[in-house]
Amino acid sequence: MEPADRETATGLPPGIAAAREELTPMLSQYADLCAAHEDALVLFQVGDFYEAFCEAAETVARVCEVTLTERSDSTGDYPMAGIPIDNAAPYLESLLDAGYRVALGDQVEDAEQASGLVDRAVTEVITPGTVVEDDLLESGTTNYVAAVAADGGGGAGGGADPSSETVGLAAVDVSTGECLVTSGDRDAVAGELDRIAPAELIAGPDAPDFDPADAERGWTTHEYDDRAFDRRRATERLEPYLPAPDRRFDADAELRAAGAVLAYAEYTQGDDGPLGYVTRVRRYDPRDRLRLDAAAQRSLELFENRGLGASDTLFDALDETNCALGRRCLERWLRRPLVDADAIRSRHDAVGELADRSLAREGVADALATAYDLERLASRVSRGRADARDLRSLHRTLAVVLELKATLAGAEGERETSGEARASGGADGDGSTLPRTDHLGDLRDRLDELTEVRDLIDAAIAADPPQEITEGGVIREGFDGDLDDLRATEREGREWVADLEASERERTGIDSLSVGHNQVHGYYIEVTDANLDRVPDDYRRRQTLKNSERYVTPELKEREEEIVGAAERADALEYELFVDVRERVAAETERIQGLADALAELDALTSLATVAVEGDYVRPELRANPDGGVAIEGGRHPVVERTEDSFVPNDADLPRGSVAVITGPNMSGKSTYMRSVALAIVLAQTGSFVPAQAASLPVFDRLFTRVGASDDIAGGQSTFMREMSELTEILHDADADSLVLLDEVGRGTATTDGRAIARAAAEFLHDELGATALFATHYHGLTDLAEERERVFNLHFTATREDGDVTFLHRVVPGASSSSYGVEVAELAGVPGPVVDRARDLVAAEEAERGRDPSGPEPEGPTDEAAAADEGGPDDGDRDGDASLREFLAEEASEQRDGGGPAAGDSAAETPTEGDRAQSSNEADGEAAPGSSPDLAAALRDLDLARMTPIEALNALHDLQSRADDDG
């Protein structure tokens, strides 16, 4: 959106401002609301429509694709555009998507009762982070608005020392009332923001810049009234939410962020005072959870998958939840796996119990599937936005609680027998009652039946009420005596009218006489012209039609007034009674939210149990010894196994603090293997079972991943620089309680530099940090680290060649790979024979060159040769120089990127230039083969392999092949 466009559409549109003095009272009211909401586009209720005027109208017409019309009054003509209130959601969504905040200027008094201009006020400001409308929200995901504030150190322009700075972060989900508060240094808070993934971020005056320049961060950032971040104001703001707020937080920055985010939330909800349903303002410490930053979440494809289908994520593999509450809970759990071993075991207990007892599990799942979104219902009730149908939904969900309790019910004695059942293997068939574990037992206790609320709704609200709450039919008969009397009067009156036709026909002898009703004249008696002579004296003419006359009688008039009066009073009374019932339910918001939490957890656990059973997962044993490592038997990748016909399980045995260097051909399964190990950790610490035959796992505090540049391209932003800054972060922050995954680190630069960086990083991880690490690499020279370092060992993947076909076994085996198979893989992919032959020659030439000229581009050093000698594999020469086709070309490409000059770190004097290299190769080759025509060779050299995805590389090879065919 153009800034100019935003300026004229939000706040007071210039066209209205220009005419401000002459405006009619209604447009003047519009102008006032616009002026009070400078950062929002005001939609102004006029009857059944939301209207906007002048420049704002133009924006609404364009964004919502509605017609731009004109409003003309005595003061002039104004462009106008409107959207129907009944079906506003899709239009509001378009405005939000276009980056607008929308203030709803609603009529706040009954138009019929208003004397003069109807009063209007902004009842809600809809913003991406604070929407509460179900139509605009995804049911299974949380929607946070967050605020950041900073104490000490350097703020945005402060220039002081950022290391002494504490950044406070508060996030609130306005649709459910959840509010989280934490603090840390800049990086920690940036990590938390990635985890929370707010839809909107508001920044305090001194907050560091967390602008999502990085396209992967989806939130919009904007400034909000600085005063909201003031310590005193924030304290006052927080008082209704939690007593003595200044003693509840660890840092002023937390308190100020929390005060500001709630001020903003209140503002968007119409500035009507504290939000009664925000009852759970919780402070947390990020260190109490497994820390997974955005890079780890992304590369492990927890919630997003760029390569495969969008639904091929870990979350999708785990999501067998039955209701929106459970889905959001599971998402929260997966974003913040636990680090407390007892808490993890407790979840495993519950999952195990639910997994063991299929009938009970299915019973729980079926019951939960009928539960409504209690959290959002509770917040609607509390905000006074719930209608009678919402209360009925609440009632139905409370009935589910009874069912669940019955399913989970366990007599006290049964818990004792459960110990025996588990000890004896626990396979007790089914039909036995849950719960046997403390965790499920506690959950059952937390399932608050809320009997009073259920009974109240049942007694008060009609079984199938209309959506509208002002037009009657909402309150059940028998709930209120006065209402019943009024409805009886109305009913009797209508019955009297219904009988009137028959009695008047009899009295007058007019068989065609009829009784009817219309909006304008009310009840009438209609007589055709042919019978007018028989009309009695007490009939008063009301209306003359073409062939008939309509009459009333004094009694009919009286009855009509009685009926209308009773109906109006009954409707008004119903509304009052409804509001009263809603307020009484709202008084129990906290209990309803407590129940919602319990249902959500139960659903998440049931989902994990279902996945465990259906996916053949095993309960991981948590290492009691804090120094224990990872031991997985027959581990699988939970997402890849769903897309591969035959997934090959692999073992993993990683002592604590060890570094596994993993080599093997492209596509052999290195990345998949490393991720399987990391995902087992994430799953286990989330409380899930893991896809393996057996697993014994430690509890890690942090999980870091760094995947090669080509695997992580996001909108062209992946650069070697970024790769290095992520590596820096890992080397800075990882420790003995971290699991680190490094996938082809260093491949975004020249080979010499890349392998040097990879080696140095591996050494540092091992020597200085003691982190447990998996390190996949094509730099075979790295494998000799195993000889030099105590806790470094090699693993590799192999391929077999049979009848010219290479088959990837996807099986991990100890030791270093003997070949990178780069050229073979190229051949397999269909690269033309002459290109493959030429590549082999180039490999050989490079090795020969290194052998001849010790001052040439840096070989791996003596350690490489030692390893090669030890290994004695079939392709020892390969290992020495990392001379796969791919790397050679990558080196070429990176040199070319650097302007055709020597790669960084190489000696300028001794590195051949691009031209030299091409020439010498041609000379070495003698006659140019068809495939090595200068064009083709140049095209091959031009390929920027370090920046290509495998598919792009294959396509490029395909093109080259076609060209070679043409040449040939």
Ligand SMILES: Nc1ncnc2c1ncn2[C@@H]1O[C@H](COP(=O)(O)OP(=O)(O)OP(=O)(O)O)[C@@H](O)[C@H]1O
């Ligand atoms: N254990 C396995 N069982 C079956 N198929 C597997 C297994 N591991 C990997 N694969 C398949 O092989 C493909 C390539 O695996 P992966 O990306 O892990 O290879 P890689 O060795 O990391 O490749 P590169 O070095 O090119 O990055 C996967 O997409 C998957 O389809």
